[in-house]
Amino acid sequence: MSDLVYDEKLDLIDTPAWELDSELLSLAASKLDLDESKIPGFSRFKNKVKSEATKMVTYLKERAFRAGIPLRVELMDLVFDSHDELGRTAEAHSLGFDQNRLHPDIYMNELLTGMRVIHQVLPALIKKLGIEDEFELDTSELRLG
Incomplete structure (x- = not known):
């Protein structure tokens, strides 16, 4: 993600997508499988993080599209997929199963x-x-x- 956020062609400084890199930790935490009845406010936290990350990713995708920078994956999967789905996708990527794939x-x-x-x-x-x-x-x- 850093390579996209800091890409000079995208010029994301002081834009909604600029903080996306640091938002990834919150996004990962929001995907924890917790009993929401025992953790007050966790549901609110998840919704807030998902909303903010969606805005950031949408902005990043639009800028990448306008700059003609190909995305190898659907970045919204980071926001909406479960931690299990993301794990399987990351494993497939690390094994090279999607090397020639473009969005x-x-x-x-x-x-x-x-x-x-x-x-x-x-x-x-x-x-x-x-x-x-x-x-x-x-x-x-x-x-x-």
């Missing part, structure tokens, strides 16, 4: 970039071919069913 946002960004290129190139091709007066988009072909 789906990266694929979506590639699709959007490709669409933007098409939007720029297609009109130029139509003009170069001299068919701009003949071409008419059939929007009925764009819908399913």
Whole structure:
């Protein structure tokens, strides 16, 4: 997480995500399996930590997306997954099972970039071919069913 928080391209100093690194300890503590009836205020603590961490991670993900920095995992899993799920994921990562995995946002960004290129190139091709007066988009072909 530190490599993302301190990445100069993201410029997270004095932003909601800046304290995320130090919030990880509280986040880990909030995942403890405790009898909430015996620990007054623990439920409130969990909710507060989850809320703050969600804001921080959301901000970090948005900045990473805008900077074109690929995320190898879904960072929200840190907030919402149980300690058991996180343990299994960490073990799989340490054994190299997810080395080539990228977060789906990266694929979506590639699709959007490709669409933007098409939007720029297609009109130029139509003009170069001299068919701009003949071409008419059939929007009925764009819908399913």
